Amino acid sequence: MTWATSAARCFSRRSRLARLTRCFSSPSKTEWEHNTPSPSQFGTYAVLSSKSAMEVYPPPRPVPESIPRPAYVPANFFTAPIWEHLPGGEEVGNEGITLGSREEDGVRAAARMAGEVLRAVGQIVEPGMTTDDIDAVVHEMAVKRGAYPSPLGYSHFPRSCTTSVNNIIAHGIPDSRPLLATDIVNVDITLYYNGFHGDTSATFVLPAADAAGRELVRVTREALELGISVCGPGKSYAGIGKVIEEHARKHGMSVNTQFVGHGIGRKFHAYPHILHHKNHERGLMKSGDCFTIEPPLVQGTRPRGGVWDDGWTVATDTGARSAQFEHQILITETGADVLTRVD
Ligand SMILES: [Co+2]
Numbered sequence: 001m002t003w004a005t006s007a008a009r010c011f012s013r014r015s016r017l018a019r020l021t022r023c024f025s026s027p028s029k030t031e032w033e034h035n036t037p038s039p040s041q042f043g044t045y046a047v048l049s050s051k052s053a054m055e056v057y058p059p060p061r062p063v064p065e066s067i068p069r070p071a072y073v074p075a076n077f078f079t080a081p082i083w084e085h086l087p088g089g090e091e092v093g094n095e096g097i098t099l100g101s102r103e104e105d106g107v108r109a110a111a112r113m114a115g116e117v118l119r120a121v122g123q124i125v126e127p128g129m130t131t132d133d134i135d136a137v138v139h140e141m142a143v144k145r146g147a148y149p150s151p152l153g154y155s156h157f158p159r160s161c162t163t164s165v166n167n168i169i170a171h172g173i174p175d176s177r178p179l180l181a182t183d184i185v186n187v188d189i190t191l192y193y194n195g196f197h198g199d200t201s202a203t204f205v206l207p208a209a210d211a212a213g214r215e216l217v218r219v220t221r222e223a224l225e226l227g228i229s230v231c232g233p234g235k236s237y238a239g240i241g242k243v244i245e246e247h248a249r250k251h252g253m254s255v256n257t258q259f260v261g262h263g264i265g266r267k268f269h270a271y272p273h274i275l276h277h278k279n280h281e282r283g284l285m286k287s288g289d290c291f292t293i294e295p296p297l298v299q300g301t302r303p304r305g306g307v308w309d310d311g312w313t314v315a316t317d318t319g320a321r322s323a324q325f326e327h328q329i330l331i332t333e334t335g336a337d338v339l340t341r342v343d
Contacts, residue, residue: 037182040319042299043212045182047167047319053310054175057082057158061139063148070192070268073153082156097265097290097330104330106196107265107290110147111328111339114191114198117141119342121189125204127181131163134187135174142191150190150197150268157312162188162201164313166213169256169296169305169322171312181208184217186324190268197268199292200340201326212299213321216253220297220323223247223255227276227293231329231336237283241275244295254303256296256322258314263291264328285331290339294326 035046060078063069069077071089080086097103121137139160142149149160157173164172164186165179172186179185188201203217223244230239245255261274272283276295296303299320307314316322328340 035177035180037180042318042320043210045166045184045210045213045321046180048165048177048315050308050310050313050315052175052177053308053313054173055310057173060152060158061136061160063143063152067143067146067148068192068195069148069153070150070197072155072268073148077153082158085156088153097288099288099332103196103265106194107198107330108339109198110191110193110196111198111200112342113145113147113193114189114200114328115340115342117145117191118187118189118200118202118340121187122202122204125179125185125187125206127183127206127208128178130176130178131165131172131174131185132159132176134163134185135159135161138187138189145191145193147191147193150192150199151188154268161190162186162312164188164322164324166321167316167319169298169303169314169316170259170324171314173310173312179206181206182210182213184209184213184321184323186322188324188326192268195266197264197266198340199264199268199326199328201294201324203323203325215251216297216299216321217323219247219251219253220295221325223276223295223297224293224325224327227295228327228329228336228338231285231293231331233285233287233331233333233335235285236281237272237274237285238279238281240293241277241279245277248295248297252301253297253299254301256298256303256305258305259294259296259324261292261294261326263289265290285336287331287333289331290328292326292328294324296322296324298322 074085074088186203190199226243227240263270305314
């Protein structure tokens, strides 16, 4: 879950907090009942609207004291209302893993665990389940393994994972909307385990999703794999965006540029930023670099999105669907290992 810097500038932490503390009324059940699939140029599916944004956040799911929290979680996050939160720690710095050290073992273990939890979620997602039900499952699996769900308390995020349905590009907040059989849903999981973050996501296709939705998900998965295939020591970071954008365009899709991949390890988000579109960044990969690739592909040629009043959810401007897959990569002496791949 990370913004490109340009987007982050438009949307500061301060304004996010202001939005979160505003008083809203709860979405009524009838609003969900109107949330039915309807045909458009992009297929037949339900378009989520900002009217259905979560308006009152339930308290965060508890995490046992024995599980260490990342430094960015405010000390009173679990005990005080949001407007009383103490400042959390800062998230800055470059990443880099010393190969052959306990550090390498640590980041590999956290990433593998995130991959295992994501795979388990994929096996239980079904129509009728709410995205908050998914959140509960992710949370429980994390704490049972001794891990902290990294999104919980990150910049005041109120839940333990992000769930992004249909026209939501990213950062959807798990809520009370039951999944429809025609939906696609991205679940993005990051776990903090023994001092390291592991970050991965996948888009799951529910049984009655239409052909265009299935194609979007397939092409997005392929785009991530193409991005991974050009990674290795001495390779150009810019090569990742090139192959991803070419693949998207070939299939009549586009790449959202508001979200980037990121360095990761002891920090949730660090440099470098990984661009998923054609670019001229000069950086070269070197052994020990650890980062995510997480291209959000959008149907059609207008991939931009806007933020809902909840301060997090980013929906496409056109109502087109978006899919996303994410893996965490470690550059080794000889190639690139996909740390979150478990199958
Ligand atoms: Co990420």
